[in-house]
Amino acid sequence: MTSTQTQLARFRALLSKEGLKLTSQRKVIADVFFTGAKHQSLLELLEQAKVKQKSIGYATVYRTMRLLTEGGLAVEHKFGENQARYEPVHDGEHHDHLICLDCGAIVEFEDPMIEQRQDRMAADRGFEVVSHRHEVYVRCLPGQCRRDAAAS
Amino acid sequence: MTSTQTQLARFRALLSKEGLKLTSQRKVIADVFFTGAKHQSLLELLEQAKVKQKSIGYATVYRTMRLLTEGGLAVEHKFGENQARYEPVHDGEHHDHLICLDCGAIVEFEDPMIEQRQDRMAADRGFEVVSHRHEVYVRCLPGQCRRDAAAS
DNA sequence: ATCTCTGCAAACCGTTTGCAATTAT
DNA sequence: ATAATTGCAAACGGTTTGCAGAGAT
Numbered sequence A, B: 001m002t003s004t005q006t007q008l009a010r011f012r013a014l015l016s017k018e019g020l021k022l023t024s025q026r027k028v029i030a031d032v033f034f035t036g037a038k039h040q041s042l043l044e045l046l047e048q049a050k051v052k053q054k055s056i057g058y059a060t061v062y063r064t065m066r067l068l069t070e071g072g073l074a075v076e077h078k079f080g081e082n083q084a085r086y087e088p089v090h091d092g093e094h095h096d097h098l099i100c101l102d103c104g105a106i107v108e109f110e111d112p113m114i115e116q117r118q119d120r121m122a123a124d125r126g127f128e129v130v131s132h133r134h135e136v137y138v139r140c141l142p143g144q145c146r147r148d149a150a151a152s
Numbered sequence C: 001a002t003c004t005c006t007g008c009a010a011a012c013c014g015t016t017t018g019c020a021a022t023t024a025t
Numbered sequence D: 001a002t003a004a005t006t007g008c009a010a011a012c013g014g015t016t017t018g019c020a021g022a023g024a025t
Helices: A002-017 A024-035 A043-053 A059-071 A110-122 B001-016 B024-035 B044-050 B058-070 B112-124
Strands: A074-077 A085-088 A096-098 A106-108 A126-141 B074-077 B085-088 B096-100 B106-109 B127-140
Touching: A002 A024, A002 A059, A024 A043, A024 A059, A024 A085, A043 A059, A043 A096, A059 A074, A059 A085, A110 A126, A110 B112, A126 B112, B001 B024, B001 B058, B001 B106, B024 B044, B024 B058, B024 B085, B044 B058, B058 B074, B058 B085
Parallel strands: A096 A126, B096 B127
Antiparallel strands: A074 A085, A096 A106, A126 B127, B074 B085, B096 B106
16 A cells, blocks of 8 residues: 555656646556556556446556556567557566466566676677567466466 | 578468468569568568569468468567568477677577576476576677668 | 368457547646 | 547457469379
8 A cells, every 4th residue: 555655646746847737547557557456458457447436548547558658657568469558657566477278377486697697698689679569478387376466 | 592492382382281372472472581681570570572463462471470370381570560571481390589689680589598597497497398488688899780781 | 072171251359449428636 | 618538430450361363193
């Protein structure tokens, strides 16, 4: 909750810095986004937003998520689908994902060693890293399925 | 050329195994795909195929690339675009990519250490790795741009 | 002869945008 | 008051498919 309040405050700051307005729709969408499940699609976010304010339209969710993404409060993923999913960002924090093809679980991971080797790889070839995308598609090991635990 | 002939032969085998036919269009498309630049889009492949046989349609390229992909002779990538790009596969060989945001170069890399850490990461969490996607977006270091070297 | 393949044009699906009415500042 | 915002519906862009005629075996 506290973290969510911080995110809300950041959104507010972002908006006023750009001369934009904090509408009831944006409040609802941000709330749904920051307090709800991670990695939701626009349609899922819309559905939940509509529970709180049923007049909200898809385009508003779309535009609000774009604001959040451009403002660095959300990241957009496309996990092998043709559909975007959004995840709250805390600081400049970055992590990658294991995506289970059996149960749909999405588990975060971070490995400094991997990032370090990436940097080296790039430098050796005359590049510097701007960003990366690392998705590992997995299957549950026998007897270890965490079905229904799609939370990160 | 030799490698290309091998690929052609594999395609042939793939087709006859499924009771499918080797048409002139499929021959042209496979040729363009295996001998041309890597990481081409359907439109680019179509354009080149049309040079050799101008009646070829987009849908045929699309369907042929699907055959090749499903048969394991091609892999499909989406490097941050909304458009698929295709790359010839040699054996079960796998590699990942550095994509330059400045000059468009796509450079392959492979790092057993990274793969190993991925496997460990997954195993520790009760999963086994099925596949992965690792794309590193980079920028040319000052004075080291290989513009026009988008190969490989 | 039979069953696959092709090219066209239309359907699809998620995303993106133009616009007239509405709302926050 | 004024400029931003909303919801709708239509446009987009790449992908996917139905179908009648052409082609490979």
